[in-house]
Amino acid sequence: MQVSDAEWSKSEKNIAQTAFKQAYERETAALIKEVREKASAIATLDDVWQLHDFLSAKRHEIDGKYDYRYSVLVFVFATLVREGWLHLDELEGMSVDKRTKIAALTRM
Numbered sequence: 001m002q003v004s005d006a007e008w009s010k011s012e013k014n015i016a017q018t019a020f021k022q023a024y025e026r027e028t029a030a031l032i033k034e035v036r037e038k039a040s041a042i043a044t045l046d047d048v049w050q051l052h053d054f055l056s057a058k059r060h061e062i063d064g065k066y067d068y069r070y071s072v073l074v075f076v077f078a079t080l081v082r083e084g085w086l087h088l089d090e091l092e093g094m095s096v097d098k099r100t101k102i103a104a105l106t107r108m
Contacts, residue, residue: 007070008070008073009095011093012093012094012095012098013070015091015092015093015094016070016073016077016091016094017068018090019077019086019090019091020066020068020073020076020077022086022090023066023080023085023086024066024085026085026086027062027083027085028062031058031062035051035054035055038051038054039051065079065080074098074101074102074105075105077091077102078101078102078105078106078108081102081103081106082105082106088102088103088106
């Protein structure tokens with residue numbers, strides 16, 4: 001299933017951009033909070049390296065997840081909904097077909 005750039009209306013692109021930014025901001029805010037908690041608990045050099053490893057893994061995960069190509073955006077949104085960073089109702093205004101695909105993919 002591939003949804004090309006041509007299959008996204010201008011209003012859908014606006015909705016998608018807003019939803020994408022909201023999810024990114026939520027996830028990064030949660031990450032910052034978690035990093036602050038972990039950093040405040042650092043007691044040894046091993047703790048520093050563990051935080052470093054955690055951050056490296058998170059950076060890789062987030063950079064890979066937030067892909068704003070229209071050809072994969074339905075899959076990105078499904079992942080974000082499944083992980084709780086986005087809610088289906090925040091995609092209101094997008095085509096029923098896209099929202100149905102996203103909802104179905106969240107159950108996989």
